[in-house]
Every structure is written in structure tokens, then in C-alpha cells.
Amino acid sequence: MAPLCIIPCGKKKIWDLDPEAGAVYAKDAYQGTLHRKCRTYAEANGCDWTILSARHGFLLPYDIVPENYDTGFHFPKDEIIADETLTQQWQEKNLYAADTLVLLAGKKHETVLKRVLAQPEQYRWQKPLQGCRGIGEMLQRLDLLS
Template sequence: MENLCIIPCGKKKIWDIKPETTSAYAKDAYQGTLHKKCRLYAEKNNDAWVILSAKHGFLLPFDIVPENYDTGFHFPKKDIIQDTDLRYQWHIKNLHQAQSIVLLTGQKHENVMRRVIQDTERYHWVTPLKGCRGIGDMLHRLDEITPK
């Protein structure tokens, strides 16, 4: 895999739309606008993508999200996935095979990634949303940079 897009999960999930949903594939679980636009960017660029969740870690499209939750990287460390678990997932899910890491996230997620990836110099880091001031700015930038 050449490029791996890291996309945020987001607060809005399938359970907010269809409360009767039991578990869901990660690709179907997250319903927020930012998440959807990040995923569209990755797909239009033919890049692999993975969701970074503060509760579940790195989620591939067909990984199962068992239930609704509300956890972010701004929560206390005891309430979020540990760096050691993220490092394990990074390798076990073969994400380390990427050549470039495209961070379609805010600063909190970038901080997590740079803390978790111990050999950061191995990758080419791309941060197209760097400098955005909030979600509105991120959405606008994604509209500008996503291929039509």
C-alpha cells in the first residue's frame, strides 16, 4: 500500500439514525459529515483508509463496531485506547506497510499518531488539513482538495 489515509471517526454514528442497529461494520458505523468527506477524499484518490477511534483504535472498513459510544482523545487516558494497543494494531493490521501517511484529522489525532508510530522517519507524512481552524474550515478544505 502506498498511501494510507487516517480518518477520524466522529460523534454521529448509525445508532443516532437507526437506534435498533446492533453492531455495524466500521465503514457503516460513522455518519458525520467530516468522516464522510475524509473517506470520500481517500476513495477518490484511490488511497487505503483506516478510521482512528479513541475507543477502538485503528478500524479497517470491515472491522466490527459493537455498539454506540462517545469517547474522544480529549477524554482522560484511562477512558481511551492505550498507545501500546494502537502500536499493536498498527502492526497486526499491516498498516505499517504504507509508504505515506495522509492525516485527514485535527491536531489531537496527529499527536496520537506521532506518539504511536515509533519510526516516524520511515513514512512520508501528508497533512492536508493542517492549519484549519475548526471543522468548518476542514470541510471547506476537503471540498477544495477532493478530486471531482
């Protein structure tokens, strides 16, 4: 199986551009620069990818995002997706089949992943954005890597 990139969703969404958009595929929902550059990196490097959303969990490109939202992993625990649901999605969507996880997000996402994966040590981890001190550096690094 191809490496699996874990990419962040981001605050800017299709509904910010078109409030009447209705339900859309996950691949079309997220419009932020970091999200788009992470997708470009994943696709340019032959990786499968999933979006990790604090509201909807692991989203594959053709999963449906029903409406706009603003939720992050820094929100109170009762306002974000439950760890148990994330673990269940990881299994149901066969994401566990990857042997390499490419984390294209920050420490919050890594903390969530290591908490919900049954055996995080079974994966080979790549962190191309490790050491970046903010979104500006992340965007610059993605430009260099893609």
C-alpha cells in the first residue's frame, strides 16, 4: 500500500466562498492554503491521503462533509470527535493497512493519532514539516518538497 498522508482540514471552507454550496465531498470542502499544499504534496509523492478533522474525524476524498463548521483539536473534549470514534474510523476505512504514515500537520494532530491508533509504533512515521515554527514555515517547506 502507498504511504498514507494525514493532512489537516483548515478553517477556510467552500461555504466561505459559496454559502449555498450544500453538502460536498471532503476533497472539495477545504479551501485553505495549507490544506491545498498538503494535498499537492501527497499527490505529487504518490501517497494516499486522509483529512483529520476535529468534527468529522478521518475523511477520505469522497466522504461527504454536510455543512460548514469551525472546530479544532484545541476545543473542549465534548465539542470534538471522540477518540473511540476515530479508532473505529481508522479500522472501518482500512487506514490501518498503510505501513508508512506521513504526518503533514502539527503536534496536536500527532498527539491525537498516537492516542487513537492501537499500535502507533507499528507504522513508519515521516514528518516532513517537523521543526517548522508556524504555518508560514510549513507552507515554505511544502513548496520546496512538492
